Amino acid sequence: MLEELKNQNKLIIGTKQALKAIKEGRAQTLFIAKDAEKHVTRNIEDAAREVQLQIVYVESMKKLGKACGIEVSAATAVILK
Incomplete structure (x- = not known):
């Protein structure tokens, strides 16, 4: 599942923007770093559960950032519909 992130052109990285996408109904899958x-x-986890969004937990922020194709760590990422 994590491999999907690199090839996504409909990807949002970062908690504020991801939360906004969830609230607007544009999110398909939420990725959260366990650390x-x-x-x-x-807040973003609660919002995702409210709308029954698929949540994928990733081992670390570093791995999530790398999977998203960025050089820095990431706490959350969302694939858009």
Whole structure:
């Protein structure tokens, strides 16, 4: 599942933009790094559960960032519909 991220042109990286996409109904799958701080991911995780969005947990922020094709860590990412 994580391999899908690199080839996505409909990808949002970052909690604020991902949360907005979820609230607007544009999100298909949410990826959350397991080592991200809970106060950062709590709201987006709750929003995803409310709309029954698929949530994929990734081992680390570093791995999520790399899977997204960026050089820095990422707490969350969303694939858009």
